[in-house]
Amino acid sequence: MYDVIIVGAGPGGCITAKTLEDSGLKVCVLDRKPKNLIGEKVCGDAIGKHHLDFLNRKVGLGYPEEELKTKIRGVKIFSPDRKTFFTTETREGGYTINRLLFGQRLISELGDVNLLADTDVVGIKGRDVIIRREGKVDKIQAGVLVDASGMQAVIRRQIDSPYIEKDIDKRDIAICHREIRDYRFEDQEYCHIYLDQDMSSGGYIWVFPEGGHTNIGLGVKYPINPKERFYHYIKGKPFEDSKIINAGGGAVPVRRTIDSVVAFQNSLGFMFIGDAACQANPIHGGGIGQAMTGGYLAGSVIKKVIDDISLEGLWDYNLAWMKDYGSRSAGLDLFRILLQSLTNKQINFGMKNRLIREEDLLKTSEGGNLELGIADKLTRAMKGITRVNLLNNLRFTANKMQEIKNLYRDYPSPDGFFEWRSRVRKLYQEINSVLKNK
Ligand SMILES: Cc1cc2nc3c(=O)[nH]c(=O)nc-3n(C[C@H](O)[C@H](O)[C@H](O)COP(=O)(O)OP(=O)(O)OC[C@H]3O[C@@H](n4cnc5c(N)ncnc54)[C@H](O)[C@@H]3O)c2cc1C
Incomplete structure (x- = not known):
């Protein structure tokens, strides 16, 4: 019997485990990959330094050395006609890394944690976590089960909880x-x-x-x-x-985080981290830093509640994630829906005329706020119906982004969850019907 079982030794699972390092808890991390391949993943390999600064402060995670490929200053975003590009830079910059070497470093820093590689988690049955290892099926148990299995979301897809969405829309x-x-x-x-x-x-x-x-x-x-x-x-x-x-x-x-990242069933606590919880940034799909932050927040809550696990106790992870990253992610999700509804012509026009200013773009892509540049003045000056539609949709989305961010900042207690969720869904219906998201 473990205190905590973590499914997946990706960035999210490893940082959850690292956060529990000195807690004295009995922790087990399972990964279906062989140990020497943990970390290997098809990826853009880019990570902002601010994520690593945060994790360095919180859990002493070191900066890329062996896995470092390049230090980067920022991102250039090009319009479809390539006539305009926006440069977004942060003070901290970022890195491109070798993900296999990064993953290997993460598992090398796990201390006393029991890492079971080559172990496929097949699912859950009541309180049992069913695993397949060396051709044999076995079961193990814990007080808290963390699903950090990435897109596989092996636990999320099987849990029967009114709080959790099993399936994600394609x-x-x-x-x-x-x-x-x-x-x-x-x-x-x-x-x-x-x-x-x-x-x-x-x-x-x-x-x-x-x-x-x-x-x-x-x-x-x-x-x-x-x-x-x-x-x-x-x-x-x-x-x-x-x-x-x-x-x-x-x-x-590339959607908002699942509506709740915790559940409690059959006296077993569940937490969802990283891609399994849709924590990646909906605009650019960057999810390494987000998964690790999710892992840190979840691990910190586990330490506090492990002696008396309940939905209310685990809920602190919901509150910590939703009021900050979750709120931004929901705002960005609406912006993503808007972007996907645009034509190349509209994007060319918007970027050329700085409908969103270059200096505001970073705020939008990280913070989920949409600051409209000269959109207001332009609306008055413009005749073309398509462009007026574009400006109206931009303004509509900016307002809805603010609205949804506020909803997330008021993330409820378990009692108010279902009412809150129906308000979120209503807002999505509205935005999807205005932007004709099919
Ligand atoms: C093409 C592409 C490009 C990307 N580019 C970037 C980028 O440039 N920057 C960035 O920040 N993010 C990027 N991302 C996103 C990023 O890769 C993920 O968000 C991040 O890896 C999520 O971490 P995680 O720990 O949640 O899951 P993962 O890294 O996917 O780790 C999950 C782990 O769980 C294990 N696992 C899965 N199922 C089971 C099971 N049943 N039993 C046992 N173990 C299991 C896997 O083997 C894996 O080790 C990209 C993603 C893709 C697909």
Whole structure:
């Protein structure tokens, strides 16, 4: 019997475990991968330094060394016609990293935690966690079960709790094809993002520097085939004929966090972290830092409540996540729905005319606020009906983003959860019908 079982040794699971390091609790982390492959994942490999600063302060996580590929200053976002680009930079900057080496470092820092690699979690039955290891099926138990299994969300998909959404709408998932190429990208200090609704419908194309290599990828909305689009995109590009170092497909949730990241069933506490809880940023799909922050918050709550586990006690993780990241993520989700509804022409126009100012973009992409640049003045000056629609939709979304952020800042206690959730859903219905999100 463990105090805590963590399913998945990705960034989210590892930081949950690291947070529990000196707690004296009996913790077990399970991962279906062999130990030497933990961390390996198809990814853009980029992480903002501010996430690592936070985790350094909270759990002493070190900065990238062996896994470091490049230090980056920021991101350049290009309009579909490539005539305009916005540069977003933070004071701290960020890194591109080798995810396998990063994952290996994370597991090497787990101290006394019992890591069971090569162990597939099959599901739950009452209080039993069913695992398959070395060809045998077994069961283990704990007081708290943490689902940090990424997109697999093996526990979330099986739990029967009125608080938890088992399934995620396919429209809320970005499906990607990514290749690391033996090619040195000329702009080593910036990650490039290319918006193009024809090529990467509902998503974007990325070209990220990794020293002598380049991480190139394309994300789209279901049911488009990202690999086909990827090969179409790279035609004629300088890296078209470069050697492929690593290639593969992947998926990331790009919606607001699931409505509750905790549940309590059969006297067993459940917590959901990272991609399993849809904690990645809905605009750019970055989820490494978010998963680790989720892991830290969950671990901190476990330490407080482990002697008397209840829904009310675990709820502190909901409150800590939802009032901050959760609120921003909900605002960004609405902005994502707006962006996906735009045509290339509208994006070109919006970026060229600075409907959102470059300096506000970072605030939007991280904070979930939409500051409209000259949109108001333009509405009065404009005749074209399409553009007026664009401006109206921008203003409508900006207001709804504020509204939903406020709802999340007032995240309820368990008693008020269902009423709160119906208000969130109503707001989504409204935004989907105005922006015609299909
Ligand atoms: C193409 C692509 C590009 C991305 N680019 C970026 C980027 O540049 N920057 C960024 O910050 N984020 C990026 N992301 C998102 C990021 O990869 C995820 O948000 C992040 O890895 C989530 O961490 P996690 O710990 O929740 O899950 P994961 O990293 O997915 O880890 C989950 C772990 O659980 C294990 N597991 C799964 N199922 C089971 C099971 N049944 N039993 C036992 N173990 C199990 C897996 O083996 C894995 O080790 C990208 C994602 C994709 C797909």
